[in-house]
Amino acid sequence: MKVKPTFLLAILLLSNFIYAQDQADDKGDSLVIRSIFDEALMNGESYSHLNYLCKKIGMRITGSQAAEDAVVWSKSVVKEYGVDSVYVQSVEAEHWVRGDKELVAISDEGILPLHACALGGSVGTDGVLEADVVEVSGIEELKAYGVGELEGKIVLLNEPMDKKMINTFNAYGACVSQRYSGASEAAKRGAVAVLVRSLTTLTDVFPHTGSMGYENGVTRIPAAALATQDADVLHRYIDSLGTVKVIMNLNCYTSDRVVNTYNLIAEVKGSEHPDQIIVFGAHIDSWDKGEGAHDDGAGVVQCMEVLRLFNKMGLKPKNTIRMVLYMNEENGNRGGKTYAENAKAIDENHICAIESDRGGFSPRGFSIDGTDSQQIALANFHEILEPYGLHYFKKGYGGVDIGPLKREENRVNENLFLLGLYPDSQRYFDYHHSADDVFENVNQRELELGGASMAAMLYLVDKYWYLFSE
């Protein structure tokens, strides 16, 4: 509750200084942003696009026909949006296949099937596997076991997301390692498979899948996500019976052949600084459960809407603005990496990258991966964006797809900063990576406000780009 006068004063003076030169145009900016939101809310196309993407194309895991269809479709849509060019960029990615059979069941007394599915990247079980289950409360408890102490066991990693964290992404970040690294840590100790509690704050019957990886030199064992309700059931079985057997039958595998796939890119050349690029995007692939509605169909259609809004309103960017719909964010991030590596190779000067990949929920602001002074520059947009419910302009993550652009090995411009659209996070993990991530769970107004927020931010960053390079 304490007010920190020096800090406030600093912000005050700084803000005033920075904006002195631009105040004359305040009114104009307000009107542009008001028009962006009006157009998005009255004539927005993102919701009907999301309907098409979810219902006509559907889930679009890397390597699927639907993923390719989504690229073709989005290209056909955005080429009508007055862009100077639209093209695909080749991406080579691993091809993970779920296979046709997924069974995880308690096998002690008859067969009690559990709601489960393989984690993305997992090897299969090579026939039916049956073993006793050892439950651990999370990755740390697992690591406390010695080599060989879990010989022949199936490990249940049962750490729940911490509901106390207000931003659910923080709760996700705090326990996602059990999903990503659980298999190798268990294998080092002799385990033959892992079951991982789904990463959702709900108690539900949907397994929430997601990516996992194997450590080099460690035996690759199968890994499956278990619905939270089923993880609780299994926990109670273990509690009362002491030891419980589970059978698993997973046919998933990673193909020997890579997938040749694509990022979709559309751009409008800058009128003053065509060689300075502001990239904004989302990922067009999804998991193979549900329809990838919030993750990240929402981001895809919001980015397409940004192009439509700029075109409809005749906004001419000073810098080149470029939309990228990245392939393969979910299991490899080859789209984001390929884009960044290519940008480095041809020495492209990216000044800002923006991503929408936190669901189509009511937007609250943007997180910024940049310097202190870039954060202060961003916070200057607070007053003009606050009427639209945008109040959050803090340091934070940009996005998985745009992350590689800022890595040391790829970065061309040292001043590059990343922005991530920051929607309300409360419902995101209800749907995340599950069969419940469907169109019906996206609210039209919330989706549209997110797209308009992206467009407004792009407009401001483009116009006041120099504030971020000082």
Add this chain to the structure above:
Amino acid sequence: MKVKPTFLLAILLLSNFIYAQDQADDKGDSLVIRSIFDEALMNGESYSHLNYLCKKIGMRITGSQAAEDAVVWSKSVVKEYGVDSVYVQSVEAEHWVRGDKELVAISDEGILPLHACALGGSVGTDGVLEADVVEVSGIEELKAYGVGELEGKIVLLNEPMDKKMINTFNAYGACVSQRYSGASEAAKRGAVAVLVRSLTTLTDVFPHTGSMGYENGVTRIPAAALATQDADVLHRYIDSLGTVKVIMNLNCYTSDRVVNTYNLIAEVKGSEHPDQIIVFGAHIDSWDKGEGAHDDGAGVVQCMEVLRLFNKMGLKPKNTIRMVLYMNEENGNRGGKTYAENAKAIDENHICAIESDRGGFSPRGFSIDGTDSQQIALANFHEILEPYGLHYFKKGYGGVDIGPLKREENRVNENLFLLGLYPDSQRYFDYHHSADDVFENVNQRELELGGASMAAMLYLVDKYWYLFSE
């Protein structure tokens, strides 16, 4: 985008001044508020209570058995929450009854039934009524007709909610007069009934009911809400056919006998200022469509949760805190009026009234109906509440139920200020007053965060009540 240094400086100095005396306790407040949120998110009871209220008790319009059941049930729950007293307060209210038959249909070529229902307070049609429809774009266009110019017509008031307004309550406020006053304005011009476009930003098939009133001395004609999709259909019929006939058959009526019903009141005596009352509440009645989940089951269970949280955490208020679950907010507000009139009669000193009646959505702050200096005092809580997503502390409406307390004729303490919980508004009117306002459309975390926000605000206002009385 312009920074206004004088304003900021004023806030800065003022804030600093006000809090100088309390800074020592900042840490303690932070911990208390953190614990409130932790408890609500980890062990909250509001969601299961809402389930009970919606599924076991159901819709609870004034005069229904369910409304009485809800009072009895809530009393039985909160008496376990360590309150000093819990009691009912008699409320006399009008008894409006929907009746068993509701038909609105286009009757030009066969019968095309429309999704419609009587507005609360409407008279019935006294048998089947059939007439040509005249469409108006809203209440203003209706008023442009002269006396007798709508003789024998049914008027369709078809003003849509303005989707451009970011806060949907503003859009609601801008056109709710067509629902409330449409019938009398039409009757003055000779009309025999009105159909009112439902007040929702969606295009859906649910009629969204709500209250309407009759002007004294004007013929009382029936009024029905039409689902937005059906209003659009009727509009197109009129457009293409020129004139369209509609039949209506509504059996609704207002009973000659008043309902004897109750507010539910529970309080904890203040340790230092027992005669100073901070009242917080919600309304326990609902419309007879859906389950009154967001409106206002959410507010009811959040207020009950506030009592539980105070009790569980051993918080002892300085002032008397009193929960009131008001009856009859939806069609008469007799609960709120009775409470205020009684408070005036016995000269009770209310220093603050808080209401939750904007749905169980992700909370963003509180609106305040008070003076400039009270708003500034409130804004001082920003820093301590911001980690919970609460950022909005502006002038605005308190709530329908608590409004009468602040009216000239009832006010005891001139410094009384009202606070309304301010959740994200984007989805509220999707469900409002319709059959879709059901438990399934309430998100557990969003609901729980709202309850915790109410408790945190009550804690702060109670502790720092004197800041608002200067």
